[in-house]
Amino acid sequence: GLGSDMYRQQILDHYKNPRNYGELEDPTFTHIGENPMCGDEIRMDVRLEDDDETIEFVAFSGDGCAISQASASMLSGELQGKSVDELLEMDRDDVIDMLGVDISPMRVKCAVLAEKVAQDGAEIYRGELDKERTSTEE
């Protein structure tokens, strides 16, 4: 329908004109992760405000398919002003809602890649996740 056409346009637009693409000079934490299905890697740089909790800015870089890149682009904007707790509470349904289109089971790992990488980075920053564990994706 019309609604999903609009969302599909939005995904293409984010893919062609990614927002917040690049690397931050002064991230509070940065993390790189890959989609185990294809080997594509995304880097998420997150800068927190002085409260060490509010997300001030997010940038992403790396390669991937349109869904993964659009998801990273949208997520980087969505996260600005949110808290690290809110980031950690996000799940795949939140990401799929954000994208606004049906995602086939095959593509779910593409859709959630940026979210996963940002969450792993945040958990490592907080000392809640063993860095070794993330290097061997489930």
Ligand code: FES
């Ligand atoms: Fe260094 Fe994630 S890549 S903490």
Ligand code: FES
């Ligand atoms: Fe690699 Fe989608 S095919 S991230």
